[in-house]
Amino acid sequence: MDVINLTKSTDWNFIEEVSKESGQNPSLCYQCGNCTAGCPYTNYFDFPVSQIMRLLQSGQKDTILSSKAIWLCATCETCTTRCPCEIDVANVMDTLRIIARRENKVSEKDIKLFYDTFLASMKQHGRLFEVGTLMAYNLKSGHFFADAELGPKVMEKGKIHFFPNNIKGRDKVAKIFTRFQEKAKKHG
Amino acid sequence: MAEREYAYYSGCSLEGTAVEYDMSMKLVLEALDVNLKEPEDWSCCGSTPAHTVDHVLAAALAARNLSIIEKMGTDTVTVPCPSCLSAFKRAHLGMAGDASFKDQVNDLIDEPYNGGVISKSTLQIMYEDIGLEEVAKKVTHALPDLVVAPYYGCILTRPPEIAQFDDPENPVSMDKILEAVGVKVSSFVFKLECCGAAFGVPKRDMVNRLTAKVLSMALDSGANCIAVACPLCQQNLDLRQSQVNALMGTNYNIPILYFSQIVGLTYGLTPKELGIDKLIVSADDLIRSRITVEELAQNKAAAEAEEKARKAKQKEDKTKTEET
Ligand code: SF4
Numbered sequence A: 001m002d003v004i005n006l007t008k009s010t011d012w013n014f015i016e017e018v019s020k021e022s023g024q025n026p027s028l029c030y031q032c033g034n035c036t037a038g039c040p041y042t043n044y045f046d047f048p049v050s051q052i053m054r055l056l057q058s059g060q061k062d063t064i065l066s067s068k069a070i071w072l073c074a075t076c077e078t079c080t081t082r083c084p085c086e087i088d089v090a091n092v093m094d095t096l097r098i099i100a101r102r103e104n105k106v107s108e109k110d111i112k113l114f115y116d117t118f119l120a121s122m123k124q125h126g127r128l129f130e131v132g133t134l135m136a137y138n139l140k141s142g143h144f145f146a147d148a149e150l151g152p153k154v155m156e157k158g159k160i161h162f163f164p165n166n167i168k169g170r171d172k173v174a175k176i177f178t179r180f181q182e183k184a185k186k187h188g
Numbered sequence B: 001m002a003e004r005e006y007a008y009y010s011g012c013s014l015e016g017t018a019v020e021y022d023m024s025m026k027l028v029l030e031a032l033d034v035n036l037k038e039p040e041d042w043s044c045c046g047s048t049p050a051h052t053v054d055h056v057l058a059a060a061l062a063a064r065n066l067s068i069i070e071k072m073g074t075d076t077v078t079v080p081c082p083s084c085l086s087a088f089k090r091a092h093l094g095m096a097g098d099a100s101f102k103d104q105v106n107d108l109i110d111e112p113y114n115g116g117v118i119s120k121s122t123l124q125i126m127y128e129d130i131g132l133e134e135v136a137k138k139v140t141h142a143l144p145d146l147v148v149a150p151y152y153g154c155i156l157t158r159p160p161e162i163a164q165f166d167d168p169e170n171p172v173s174m175d176k177i178l179e180a181v182g183v184k185v186s187s188f189v190f191k192l193e194c195c196g197a198a199f200g201v202p203k204r205d206m207v208n209r210l211t212a213k214v215l216s217m218a219l220d221s222g223a224n225c226i227a228v229a230c231p232l233c234q235q236n237l238d239l240r241q242s243q244v245n246a247l248m249g250t251n252y253n254i255p256i257l258y259f260s261q262i263v264g265l266t267y268g269l270t271p272k273e274l275g276i277d278k279l280i281v282s283a284d285d286l287i288r289s290r291i292t293v294e295e296l297a298q299n300k301a302a303a304e305a306e307e308k309a310r311k312a313k314q315k316e317d318k319t320k321t322e323e324t
């Protein structure tokens, strides 16, 4: 990790924002490393989760929000289960993802796109339409044949539905999204 | 035994790629005299993706369903998918613990949710509500060839504050259920290790490597198949096994069954109705050895008799040699 000038770069508002939204107190972390030791993704993270916690304590907003780690975290809850200070670490990671998305600083575009495609399917049909979601993701991500070789295997088993299962109340589900977006707009 | 009744929220996966979980779970619960009621016009729980957008939105997508269930007049909903379950529990606990959060969530949905629904996994109702004794009573068949690695996945019992079920580091409920129906269970240390399923599509290499670890640990534990309780885990371990083999140069061929399929087999249900034919890595060879418990007892008795005869003969031979 680079040397950080704490006097200049500590963003106190960011620490406050994360604490408030996650309901967790990052200053409780004493860097024991338990979370990182159990994290199945740590090999793929640019900053191990305990380092994210340290960066958070020192208010390193930009470094955190542009990190890959927050998007590669699978919310597996190992860190939360093992933190001796009872910090809900996975919730902190979750909150950081939400803020990164809000501030348009997403480092892992494909993961975000996949989530967005999932939610779009849900908004449209009320339930997840698996095939539609995968196809839309492949088109938008440019990975046209991602997992294409798996398609025939699933098809053979009669598990693929080529038409979405539209629920009756799908307008009600869409309304949840619209209301949320309206509210988000109002609050800036 | 009195009939039990629950609302049953199957979730989107069980309508598609995990249809065999739905088929087998329903049959097993039916055999256990459980009456399931499907919530009318349920919608997707929102799962992981909604949690990357906003906690209130995520809770609202789940709470729409909880509010439907609340109106059905059943106080408990049982959910086979740990991901849906976790979405329900998070919404419920979040709303119960914070009045302003509750208001924000209810503002987004048409019919408010008032906190009257308890969510439990299907594994939990079998283990805690129905109990091992009842579960064991329905067994008619044995699966002598099976050695099962029970795989719980990451969120079925974690974090403990949300899951409120079994042990967060060493869960035993699935082990115990499988043992109760007479199946051999291996001592599997990767019970909870994340297989990466949620990233299957956008981060394939990473996921394949994590999956490979789970598969190899299962073999090391002496198992020849894996039991799961999660549609995402199942899909990942089963469907992507060929990708893992291509990437890692391995040749894993480990059937990944839902625990409900295994229980169903011991209840004498046919592989077809349990959707065993829907698995990508075939379990046919493993379950071909299925016999009735009577046959098992006979075989056992025969084996014991043979053993006795052999020992007796040995003794006889020995005395003969000594005589000469
Ligand atoms: S386990 Fe908790 S205290 Fe230890 S480094 Fe991680 S967050 Fe900090």
Ligand code: SF4
Pocket (backbone or CB within 6 Å): A035, A038, A039, A040, A041, A042, A049, A072, A073, A074, A075, A076, A077, A078, A079, A080, A089, A090, A093
């Ligand atoms: S929840 Fe995220 S950070 Fe925590 S152990 Fe799991 S993958 Fe790592």
